[in-house]
Amino acid sequence: MSEQVTCKCGNVVTVEGERSWCTKCGQPVYTDPKKQRRHKWNSLYLTVLFIGTITFLVYIYLELVSKFWVVE
Ligand SMILES: [Zn+2]
Numbered sequence: 414m415s416e417q418v419t420c421k422c423g424n425v426v427t428v429e430g431e432r433s434w435c436t437k438c439g440q441p442v443y444t445d446p447k448k449q450r451r452h453k454w455n456s457l458y459l460t461v462l463f464i465g466t467i468t469f470l471v472y473i474y475l476e477l478v479s480k481f482w483v484v485e
Pocket of ligand 1: 438
């Protein structure tokens with residue numbers, strides 16, 4: 414089962430099954446637009462998770478550094 418789907422960049426991609434990658438821009442192309450939206454939310458979730466992790470690590474780092482630097 415393959416379908417012709419037009420990517421956001423305008424390139425027509427033949428999608429086998431549910432998902433394929435655009436040969437032009439490298440973005441995932443879905444036959445179902447709902448899945449495309451879900452991918453968008455997933456990316457957002459991952460971005461938030463990533464920023465959260467970085468913030469947490471920076472906090473831990475600063476905490477350790479401040480402990481290290483405070484000399485009584
Ligand atoms: Zn594309």
